[in-house]
Amino acid sequence: MQYQLQGVLFMNLVSQCYPFQQMPLPYAWGALEPYIDAKTMELHYTRHFKEYVDNLNAALADCQRLQCCTLEELLRCTDRIPCALRTPVRRYAGGTYNHAMYFEGLAPGGSPFCGALARLIDCAFGSFEQFKAQFKERAAGVFGSGYAWLAANRAGRLCIVTTANQDTPLPQGLIPLLNIDVWEHAYYLKHYNDRAGYIDNWFHVADFGRASALYEERFC
Ligand code: MN3
Numbered sequence: 001m002q003y004q005l006q007g008v009l010f011m012n013l014v015s016q017c018y019p020f021q022q023m024p025l026p027y028a029w030g031a032l033e034p035y036i037d038a039k040t041m042e043l044h045y046t047r048h049f050k051e052y053v054d055n056l057n058a059a060l061a062d063c064q065r066l067q068c069c070t071l072e073e074l075l076r077c078t079d080r081i082p083c084a085l086r087t088p089v090r091r092y093a094g095g096t097y098n099h100a101m102y103f104e105g106l107a108p109g110g111s112p113f114c115g116a117l118a119r120l121i122d123c124a125f126g127s128f129e130q131f132k133a134q135f136k137e138r139a140a141g142v143f144g145s146g147y148a149w150l151a152a153n154r155a156g157r158l159c160i161v162t163t164a165n166q167d168t169p170l171p172q173g174l175i176p177l178l179n180i181d182v183w184e185h186a187y188y189l190k191h192y193n194d195r196a197g198y199i200d201n202w203f204h205v206a207d208f209g210r211a212s213a214l215y216e217e218r219f220c
Helices: 010-015 038-060 071-076 084-104 117-127 126-140 193-206 208-219
Strands: 146-152 158-166 173-179
Touching: 010 071, 010 084, 038 084, 071 084, 071 146, 084 173, 117 126, 117 208, 126 146, 126 158, 126 193, 146 208, 173 208
Parallel strands: none
Antiparallel strands: 146 158, 146 173
């Protein structure tokens, strides 16, 4: 199955420079019901995500040198960032990148891994079910707020990693393919403190086809 990258949100945001702009979601707030509720989607997107984008733009407003950097450049090349801006850029560029990845990695009805990545998931984890079990365990185990990721190293080898707060896997030289936001704001309204239940529901709307397309774009 061939998967078309829609490129509406994440691809657009990662290739942008200052001022960064949130793109509209390609589906309605309630499109992921009953797995992720409309109110959570709306608040998460229009308040939490937006705040990171706004704060990032504010942090870069007086630093012309960084205004021509893409999100990935801001996050990978931290030695180019003036000391006073390192913490704000790490937080707000990270929050912008992570949320763009999260929201674009969701799709009504979800989609399966396909092509090269489907085969590699079986090789690396044994089966899709075993991948799911490991991914769930890592995501459930994030202490406090953060993300779990499916990523590839520069040789294309797959791994599951977690990051705290709004850190990304980019400084480790990894290529992110998919993430799940396990900050409480991503699930509390519907799932309360049941993070495991939220992760189970997330699998129903995770766009694994998009992760497959990102992998192929980079490695095939
Ligand atoms: Mn969030």
